Amino acid sequence: CHPVTGTCSCAPGWTGHNCQRVCDAGRWGPDCAHRCNCSNSDGSCSAETGQCLCDAGYTGSRCQ
Numbered sequence: 001c002h003p004v005t006g007t008c009s010c011a012p013g014w015t016g017h018n019c020q021r022v023c024d025a026g027r028w029g030p031d032c033a034h035r036c037n038c039s040n041s042d043g044s045c046s047a048e049t050g051q052c053l054c055d056a057g058y059t060g061s062r063c064q
Contacts, residue, residue: 013047023047038063 001008010019015032023032026043028050036045038052040063045052054063 012049040064 008017008019010016010031012029013023013032015021015023015027023029026036026045028034028036028045028047032047034050036043036050036052038045038054040058041052041055052061052063054060058064
């Protein structure tokens with residue numbers, strides 16, 4: 001946590017006041033600040049890395 005403000009800097013995949021909540025579907029990164037950018041999937045990606053989780057039959061960095 002920040003020594004002056006007390007605000008926590010959450011690890012990738014986590015958010016919330018005490019970093020105890022997992023990112024919502026479609027979000028990833030520290031404090032869930034990034035949106036997943038995936039095609040041909042349910043729009044989800046790894047909450048930690050942003051890697052797309054592709055539907056069956058699709059591959060590639062964006063499931064293209």
